[in-house]
Amino acid sequence: MVEWREVNYRRYGLQTAFWSVMFVLLLMILSNFINLSNTNQLSAYDDDWNDMSAFRQDIKDMGIETRSLVSSPLLLADIEDPRNTTYVVAGVERDTLSLPQFDDDGFITIASDDGYSPSEVEAIVTFVENGGTAIILEDYGFAGTIAEAFGVRYNGDQLFDTTYVPELNFNYVWMCVQTTPCSMNGSQIDTDSLSTHERWADTSSALSAHPCAIANGQAVTLEDSGVCAHHWSDGEIAYNGTYRVLLNNITALELIPNSNNPLSELAIRAVTSNEAGIDVNGDGKLVVSAIQSEETPDLYGRFNLSIEACAKSTCNPDDGGRVFFVSDGSPLINAIYDYSGFAEGEYGPTDTEIPANDNRKWALDIIAEAMMTSIQDDGLEPSENAMVIFDESRHPQNAVLADSYNTIYFLLVYFTGEGLAMLVLFLILFIAFEAVLIRKKDPDNWRHVFSIIYYGFGDANRYPYYSKVEKIRQVFLSKVRNQNGLTREEFHAMSARELVALINDPTLAKFAIEPTKYSLEQTVSIVKRVKAWGRR
Amino acid sequence: MWTRKAAFTFTGGIALILIGMMISNNQMMILGLALIAFIVVNSWISGHGDVEVQRTLSADNLYKGDDLYVELLITNRSNRKTQLLEVYDNIPHEMKLRSGLNQMRLNLSPGESARIRYVLRCPLRGHYSIGPVSLRSRNTFNLGVEEMFVDHHSDIVIFPQIKEVEEAFLRSRTPKMYTGATTLRTPGQGSEFYSLREYVPGDPFKNINWKAYARTGELMVNEKCRDAVTDLYLLIDSRDIARIGTVLKNPLEMSTVSAASLAAFFLKRRDSVALGIYGEKLSYLPPDTGDKQYFKILSALAGVSAKGEMPLQAVTNSLSGRFSRGSPVFVISSCEGDGTVPAAVRDLVGRGHEVTVxxxxxxxxxxxxxxxxxxxxxxxxxxxxxxxxTLAGSGAQVIDWMPDMDLSQALMQVRGY
Structure with missing residues (x-):
């Protein structure tokens, strides 16, 4: 009994250890997809100070549909009307799942640390080529591959500029959307250094000017002001082409020379002051000189903050797709975008006072230009299919199963959108069908089978033994003894002569006494004689 | 459990959805969804196996080769229809379906009953159990199958066949032993008065002699004379070697037939018959007479299987002390692979038994x-x-029984040895 218990303890111990290891492995796997500690940031569907709910609400108020993309930008391939769709990427906080796929050269590759897989980047490029508008707001995250596809590169190191907000800190930097740098006058931007948006405000070119700029001075009601409602003032559209966009923790944008850019026109829309610096070694200090060296690794000068890539020089959405790159992921967060609401505590109590800025105007102008209908009679209304898609696929979700759901959705999109995965999926489906065909059996029909096939075969190995001469002789002598009613002792005590007389058959007597070799025929003959012996 | 059709429908549905997603074909996706939905909805419409089953057999005991009539009554006790329900009565594979079918497809309304009737032939002796009743419920489009069973069994014993034995064949050198029902001057079960003795606990009340009790004041019981002529001892060899041959023709089967026939013959003459079966172990049924003993012997013979290597001498050493003096002993054995048979027979003969092998x-x-x-x-x-x-030389009557020979024919050889 004790041994039985010991065996059971061992078994239970083994079981516990096994399931513990399985549980730990499961946790490790889940921890890659579920991040409970991370709150939802830069999400258009949450209303914390660092989310973008105010921006989304404004878009909805314009009468434009908003959607989230939680799985993969591969779905952009399914957009029916890219011309009237704007795709917003704000702060790519995590990498994509690294899964095998075909690269541009047709080889199998595994995307890693690129934020977006080659197929996803390809889907975004195709979307833009088909007339879509993309807004890429990023700093140190994972949107590098998107930018590089359009001939732009995110520097990735923190940029400091003299045009920062001294009431806050040097991380808050002003971006003036104009071709020339703006400068500071004390703690405020020097208004003399401000100019207007190079393209939007230039109403001399109707094709490239902003539609709200063209409608400037037009007397309309607020209800009819449509996508230019944010410019409406005192019964008319009062467009102002000056944009002071507040950024936070920024980097720089670079143009990649000789890149194979699907959009031929790249225009720099905003730059830093001439005294900006980039902290290359990330030590928090700027040590610069005319030549970059180990002692002075940081960079100094004027850097790009916003680049606009367009299919044509007019950058008109009707002429092709456009991509807006900004070197910061957070210009549209509630705290900056809706600074007044933030100050009033709509996004939680705060002591920080964000200065007034034009982030809202700038962002809504991008949306207005992209979404406004091209039908003259519709005035300033957004087009019927207007839609803004927020890429939520690279933001950690704070719901317990949301990330798992997103991951499953991502895999679904991956397997139905990526060439290699589709190939694998076809193979899996084929195997599944084969498996069903081969393995899945219907229950057999019941049928009574009468079966009593049961044999005892004896021992076939003894047959050769019974054909040996010695055995035959032994059997014969036993027969002689039995026939004559002799005991074993009496029989063994007999002389040969007596035995011969008892047998009374010269052939059998010779067989019984002389150990001679016999041929098969002779043996058969002997057996016959033995069988007949004693019957006479 | 899904059927193959359901598995195909499901796989097809999934494949259509995925391929539809791949090529952005909404119709294909909708068709796939429709197939999946079809399976889901179909799974809601399922039958059940909540039925009551009652089986009636024509007999509880049969002789080998006889027919057994079986009736199965199935009643739907639930408030729902059973849908398509297959009922299958599991019968031992050693039994042959002679007429009727042991299965039926039903669709019973609440409270409705159905009967299945079939006839079985039982070609092999043994203890058998008919059942359980298997049920298989299918849903409307045969997409799902659920199997269950009703644990309802009916036991039946198939006795060995009884062959006619002619009295003339059983003559021996000591004819007194087989003279028929005459009383013996020994106490035992019988009809004639033998003596009075004091009552001991366990004696049946019907045996109490009340007059003697009134006379003496002590409980006295009547003892009867034994009616039997003698005790007959049957020793059956059920060693593993006894299974040589086919399932219907082998030494053990012939031994059981002969033992049953001899027992029937002698019990009919009101002799006492004892049965010893040796193989893996020795089982012994003490001598007794009457129908009850007959039933016990047949039941014991029905359950005999070929196992073990017990030698005959071990049996005789164990039992010979219990054998009545001078009583005949039948040893039914192929005598193969047991070197102790001559010594055992010699020992029995030496004790005064009339031994027939x-x-x-x-x-x-x-x-x-x-x-x-x-x-x-x-x-x-x-x-x-x-x-x-050798056995004949030891004083036993020996019968060499060939496979194609009737028992009565074989018994005729007694005179030959």
Missing amino acids: LSPSSIDFERLVSRIPRMSYEVLKLERQNRLT
Whole structure:
């Protein structure tokens, strides 16, 4: 009994250890997809100070549909009307799942640390080529591959500029959307250094000017002001082409020379002051000189903050797709975008006072230009299919199963959108069908089978033994003894002569006494004689 | 459980959805969804196996080769229709379906009943159990199958066949032993008064002699004379070697038939019959008479299977002390592979028993299933003849029983030894 218990303890111990290891492995796997500690940031569907709910609400108020993309930008391939769709990427906080796929050269590759897989980047490029508008707001995250596809590169190191907000800190930097740098006058931007948006405000070119700029001075009601409602003032559209966009923790944008850019026109829309610096070694200090060296690794000068890539020089959405790159992921967060609401505590109590800025105007102008209908009679209304898609696929979700759901959705999109995965999926489906065909059996029909096939075969190995001469002789002598009613002792005590007389058959007597070799025929003959012996 | 059709429908549905997603074809996706939905909705409409089953057999005991009539009554006790319900009565594979079917497809309304009738032939002796009743419920489009069973069993015992034995065949050198029902001057079960004795606990009340009680004041019981002529002892060899041959023709089967027939014959004459079966172990049924003993013997013989290597001498050493003096002993054995048979027979004969060895010819049974070379067969037969001759020389009556020989024919050989 004790041994039985010991065996059971061992078994239970083994079981516990096994399931513990399985549980730990499961946790490790889940921890890659579920991040409970991370709150939802830069999400258009949450209303914390660092989310973008105010921006989304404004878009909805314009009468434009908003959607989230939680799985993969591969779905952009399914957009029916890219011309009237704007795709917003704000702060790519995590990498994509690294899964095998075909690269541009047709080889199998595994995307890693690129934020977006080659197929996803390809889907975004195709979307833009088909007339879509993309807004890429990023700093140190994972949107590098998107930018590089359009001939732009995110520097990735923190940029400091003299045009920062001294009431806050040097991380808050002003971006003036104009071709020339703006400068500071004390703690405020020097208004003399401000100019207007190079393209939007230039109403001399109707094709490239902003539609709200063209409608400037037009007397309309607020209800009819449509996508230019944010410019409406005192019964008319009062467009102002000056944009002071507040950024936070920024980097720089670079143009990649000789890149194979699907959009031929790249225009720099905003730059830093001439005294900006980039902290290359990330030590928090700027040590610069005319030549970059180990002692002075940081960079100094004027850097790009916003680049606009367009299919044509007019950058008109009707002429092709456009991509807006900004070197910061957070210009549209509630705290900056809706600074007044933030100050009033709509996004939680705060002591920080964000200065007034034009982030809202700038962002809504991008949306207005992209979404406004091209039908003259519709005035300033957004087009019927207007839609803004927020890429939520690279933001950690704070719901317990949301990330798992997103991951499953991502895999679904991956397997139905990526060439290699589709190939694998076809193979899996084929195997599944084969498996069903081969393995899945219907229950057999019941049928009574009468079966009593049961044999005892004896021992076939003894047959050769019974054909040996010695055995035959032994059997014969036993027969002689039995026939004559002799005991074993009496029989063994007999002389040969007596035995011969008892047998009374010269052939059998010779067989019984002389150990001679016999041929098969002779043996058969002997057996016959033995069988007949004693019957006479 | 899904059927193959359901598995195909499901896989097809999934494939259509995925391929539809791949090629952005909404119709294909909708068709796939429709297939999946079809399976889901179909799974809601399922039957059930909540039925009551009652089986009636024409007999609880049968003789080998007889027919058994079975009736199965199935009643739907639930408030729902069963949908398509297959009912299958599991019967032992040793029984042959002679007429009717042991299965039926039903769709019973609440409270409705159905009957299945079939006839079985039982060609093999043994203890059998009919059941359980298997049920298989299918849903409307045969997409799902659920199997269950009703644990309802009916036990039946198939006795060995009883062959006619003619009295003339059982003559012996000591005719007194088989003279029929005459009283013996020994106490036992019978009809004639033997003596009075004091009551001991356990005696039946009907045996109490109340007059003697009134006279003496003590409880006295009547003792009767034994009616039986003698006790007959049957020793059956059920060693592993007894299974040589086919399932219907082998030494053990012939032994059981002969033992049952002899027991029937002697019990009919109101003799007492004892039965010893040896193989893996020895089971012994003490001598007794009457129908109850007959039933016990048949039941014991029905359950005999070939196992073990127990020698006959171990049996006789164990039992011979219990044998009534001078009573006949039937040893039914092929005598193959047991070197103790001559010594055991000699011992029994020495004790004054009339020993008859009924020996099924195992080598001829073996020949039914194995191709024995002619010369080996002849030598094996010679050796067997020697063995039987030895037994005959020991004072036993020996019967060499060939496979194609009736028991009555075989018993005629008694006079030959």
